[in-house]
Amino acid sequence: MKIVYVPIDERPCNVDVVQRIVGVTDEVTLLTPPDHLYGYKKEAADQLGMREWVQRVNDCDALVLSADMLCYGGLLPSRLHHMTDTDRDTFIEWIRTLQSKTKAPLYVATMIMRTPKYSSDDEEPDYYGQFGAEIYRRAWLQDRDERDGLTMEEQDELANLNELIPTEYVVDYETRRAFNRSINEAMIQLVEEGVIERLFIPQDDSAEYGYTSIDQTDVLRQIQERRVFTNVHMYPGADEVGATMVARAFLDKRGTKPRVYPIWSSVLGPTLIPMYEDRPFIESMYAHLDAIGLHLVQTMEEADLVLAYNVPGRTMQESWDQDERDVTYTSFRHMRQFVTKIESALKQGKRVIVADSAYANGGDQELIMWLDELNVLEQLDSYKGWNTNGNTLGTTLAQGVFAQVGKRERIRKNVFYHVLDDFVYQAKVRMKMTDVVLPKYGANYFDLGRHAEAISQERNQMMTEVARHVIRHSFQEAWTVNTSAPWNRMFECRLEFGGTSQ
Structure with missing residues (x-):
């Protein structure tokens, strides 16, 4: 079986891990875009190049595609873009054209944009570093007010937040969310039309109230109005969706339900x-x-x-x-x-x-x-x-x-x-x-500066020491570990290890 796979971004959890999951068997060949088409963190991938690459792949059994990658250029760019309605319409028409030219079913993922409850601009717009927690809390209170009502203290808190957060930041943030919501609605319509075989809508960093909950409610209404609930899946998640879609495509092709x-x-x-x-x-x-x-x-x-x-x-x-x-x-x-x-x-x-x-x-x-x-x-x-x-x-x-x-x-x-x-x-x-x-290096969690290689060498040593201390009976053959920092930060690492039997 041959599966075309376009991940939501270039991090190991979305590329390497999925390749490892599929790689335990010889029954599936996973085709992924060439490295030069990917972006880097907040820098968008070559969306048009990605689309052209997908169109050039012939004779596959399933197309597993990230709308966030193919529309915005990746997960983080989906939170930072300034795309227009014309950009949206062009992307939607591209999916229709792709489906009309292939016999392979389309499995598509599109994210409900997250709203972190903390202030950090590592993965969000610059102003989120100063007002992120307040933007999150403001929407949380607004949503709770509409659904359940607020206490007097919460009403005062909301009024203070409305005064505190600059209006232009709120407008920028909500305009982008509205655009992203329109993409999700379009993807649901494409399921109704039969263009998309199965749609996956993970909720990244979700919460009971707030922007994500509001968008979720809108998406659920669209799903029910179009009667596509058997082919659309919405749940908490994000970076696992590539593995989920590839596995679903595999099971659908085999016609099995373990x-x-x-x-x-x-x-x-x-x-x-x-x-x-x-x-x-x-x-x-x-x-x-x-x-x-x-x-x-x-x-x-x-x-x-x-x-x-x-x-x-x-x-x-x-x-x-x-x-x-x-x-x-x-x-x-x-x-x-x-x-x-x-x-x-x-x-x-x-x-x-x-x-x-x-x-x-x-x-x-x-x-x-x-x-x-x-x-x-x-x-x-x-x-x-x-x-x-x-x-x-x-x-x-x-x-x-x-x-x-x-x-x-x-x-x-x-x-x-x-x-x-x-x-x-x-x-x-x-x-x-x-x-x-x-x-020791003057580095911080979100920016390793010029010291990533030296820090990774220390990580290799520390991981080896911890692993050999905690794991005393398993994996006893000689092995080595080598790590690097894909986005030059500590949150994740790219991991390779050798010395184990093949």
Whole structure:
């Protein structure tokens, strides 16, 4: 099977990780754009070059496309552009023309633009560095006022925010959101027309109230009015969507619907709302299963995949706070029981995939140590535990799909990759380096300056030391790790490792 894949941006999580997920099998060839067409962070990709490249690819079985890349030039440019209605109409007509010239189905992703609750211009317009938290809070209060009403204190807060935030910033921000919303509406119409086979609308950094919630309500209305709810999927997420779409295209082509049985690490966990999202874990699970084309079953015996879902006990924290974790990670959760169920499923010959969402932005050390101690870490079909719950869950399910037809050693190597990246780097090393290493170079979390290579060398050493300290029974062959900083910051790293058997 040959799949054309245009990601939402050039970061490893959207390119390298998806290639690794698919790469466990020889049954799928994933075609991605040449490197020179991609942009860099806030610098837009060559949209026209991307479109021309897609049109030149012949004889494929599915087209998996990011509207954010092909329309705006990437995820961050979608938050910064000044595009016109003419630009929008040209893009929409291009999709219609593409579909008319190919027999392959179109799987398209389009984002609901995020509104971070903190002030930072690393990924947003410049003014968001000064007024980001206020812009978020203002919309949150406005939305809550319309839906549920505000207290007197909240009314005063809203009035103060309206005075504080310069009007031109609000106009700029809301004008761009309106344009992006019009793109999403156009994509929904193309589903109704039969141009797009299946549409995916992840909500990036979503919340119960505010701009994202307002846009979500508009999108839901459009979906219902056009009666396309069977072919449009909307859920919390973003960077996992490429893996989700590729897996869905694969399953649609095969005509299969693998059965999934979930096991949870806590009783309350399924009902909790994870950080950066707007609904309980269990509702996100339903949405992701539906999007990727998997079937939920009631018993382990009838399952093709066992989803081991590691969630908080009652309170969710950032992964780098594990050394001072909330007591409910222990009192409202029993890790021994959870990993024993994983061990039992493996002994029954079941394929087990682990979604490690107990913490935000990194894996759970207690889980990793237990899996290592029981010598089951290398038997898993997938381990993921990165960024948001939606990111972790979507890529976990996608890996489960391809692992069913994958080669064991490639699967094993992929598990190790994510143990190193999602747990060792993101949970253990990233913030320690930010506190200890970066000051030596005069660098900061969002800008490594000219010292990225030297900092990455220190990261390589620190990751190796942490990994070999925590992981004592698994992946014992000689290996080396080499990292770099794709966007010259600490948030993510490009990871390569060698020395493992092929």
